[in-house]
Amino acid sequence: MTRGGYIALGLEGSANKLGVGIIRHPEGSPVAHHTGAEILANIRDTYITPPGEGFLPRDTARHHRNWIVRLIRRSLEQAGLASIDDIDVICFTKGPGMGAPLQSVVVIARTLSLMYNKPLVGVNHCIGHIEMGREITGAINPVVLYVSGGNTQVIAYSKQKYRIFGETLDIAIGNCLDRFARILKIPNNPSPGYNIELLARKGLTKPENFIQLPYTVKGMDISLSGILEHIENLAKNNDGGKYAPQDFCFSLQECLFAMLVEITERAVAHVNSNQVLIVGGVGCNLRLQEMMKIMVSDRDGSIHATDERFCIDNGIMIAHAGLLSYRMGDHVKDLREAVCSQRFRTDSVWIDWRDD
């Protein structure tokens, strides 16, 4: 080893993004809130379907299998590592996510682990997002809003666990946006959510075209399927083309994000924190960040968000969270533990690398 510290390889493929990352932690306590991590490589390849179509598990898994070995090779080159032997630990996404894509990645993780005799660490995808967000933004003990294609949760840390304060009762926010994009045939490249954001940024064609949607907050939780059905019906029977795509996108974003801000504010008040960290693919949305900022600054707090490199699923967050866990002495002892599970709750992970 030419460099001190620890180097981890992270492999992520729980949905339509395949990510490979290599991270280095300098020596020092892993219990410190910020490890001073150095990103050696962070590469992603996204499986993009034609407008109007979603990504299916089998096709997504095939995409991941096609690319993963090449991405690992490229990440080693980018990191300036000669071989996988220079890596201390191999981390993979254990779940939650789609079964077939997760499986396509874990097979590679197991193979490399046996070939190079390297320890394996299975990482909870949500914990990956949270820990990477904390590392990048410097937020110490934030309320976390985790919003992506598969998850919508408001999370706060207490006693070695990231506890879920509120979540969606049906579909994830990103799923709601993606499915709406399919109705209007909004392109999936680079992502449907980003294209909705761009359309919404144009604003309403006229003020009276704001569409009232069934805003649904239930205590700490939200429900999104009713909103999706409502706007889908309107979009399908758009009488005489009354509404332009930007009217739909603007109204949908305003309603959904207002709900997210409301449940986040309730959690912030509850845990007496004034930091809000937004993670997950939908977290790159600048309008969401802006609305959250209005709420947080009313409470003299600060908002922490990252850009697409870290918000959207990536391998580096898996490497980072896996390395934290490895440095606390956790890793797979029997290869039969190196399996994925489609369901894996954020609050089922014991966070031993925090001492607060």
Add this chain to the structure above:
Amino acid sequence: MSAVTLSLSIPMQSARQADISKRVMEADPILKENEISVDYKTDNTMLTVDFAASSDRILRTVVNSTIESLKSVIECFDEFDE
């Protein structure tokens, strides 16, 4: 249960590769144990996979997914075995 069976013999480049493939593949739990059984064996450089399933439809599914995973393992060997 074993209405249909199939055996695959896959020659690897070394006994070590055969052993690694067996251990990688065996780690996955078999989901419908009353409908499928998959058994991995190695003999020197040869990896043998014996399948038994309750119907040809199920057999085809499990053989397909096994081959897909094995292809990934072999691609790893090709790229990273030094």
